[in-house]
Amino acid sequence: MQLSSPEQLTSIIDGLLLSEAEQFDLNRRLANRSRQYFRSQIRLQRDIEGRSYQKRARRKITLDSKTHKAKDNKNMLMGFSRALKTQVNDKGFEVGLAGVVGNMARDHNEGRTLSFTTRVKGYYNSRTSRWEGGTKVKQFYQMPKRTFIGWTPALERELLAMVAEQFTAGVES
Structure with a gap:
């Protein structure tokens, strides 16, 4: 059956x-x-x-600030x-x-395909902790299944x- x-x-x-x-x-x-x-x-x-899941993009190896060893970026999920x-x-x-x-x-x-907005030719205002100026551009990203x-x-x-x-x-x- x-x-x-x-x-x-x-x-x-x-x-x-x-x-x-x-x-x-x-x-x-x-x-x-x-x-x-x-x-x-x-x-x-x-x-x-x-x-296996689809491979992730190659990333720069980062060091852990406490142990000064390379972090393991493989366990993404x-x-x-x-x-x-x-x-x-x-x-x-x-x-x-x-x-x-x-x-x-x-x-x-x-x-799914995700949409998000970014600012082109903007700047980061450290007083308000936000991106300001420039023009907003809508972008899309196709998530790997x-x-x-x-x-x-x-x-x-x-x-x-x-x-x-x-x-x-x-x-x-």
């Missing part, structure tokens, strides 16, 4: 003869496992399919794993991105195994 969407998993769980408390517990365990899977992929700097949040009820579960960091992670996950959250066959197999384990435990008792 192969699923093409998370909604099919939800319909399978609904087909089981479980009480509301048992369905909530199963959904909670499935949500936590999904979140753990996504966090581990982010920690390994890999997308949900296991491929480490804060995103903390933005993963789960919502669970007896009907289903969701794993999503929350907060300001979550908004940035969502832009990466979907490969880095998939943090998504439906994969590996995750599908893990979640189906958890559902089957719950089903066999329910049949035995």
Whole structure:
């Protein structure tokens, strides 16, 4: 059996003869496992399919002011794993991105184009801590697509195994 969407998993769980408390517990365990899977992929700097993220532009190596050693600029997405949040009820579960960091992670996950304004021929006013003068120019940046959250066959197999384990435990008792 192969699923093409998370909604099919939800319909399978609904087909089981479980009480509301048992369905909530199963959904909670499935949500936590999904979140753990996504966090581990982010920690390994890999997308949900296991491929490395697109390489970053070459950066100048900077020294840490306290240890005088080169800083490691390779872990670019480490804060995103903390933005993963789960919502669970007896009907289903969701794993999503929350907060300001979550908004940035969502832009990466979907490969959105961001717009921002800059000033051409302006100057920085140190008294007001702002850029002033010149002309405002709107620019765009295409974020490279880095998939943090998504439906994969590996995750599908893990979640189906958890559902089957719950089903066999329910049949035995």
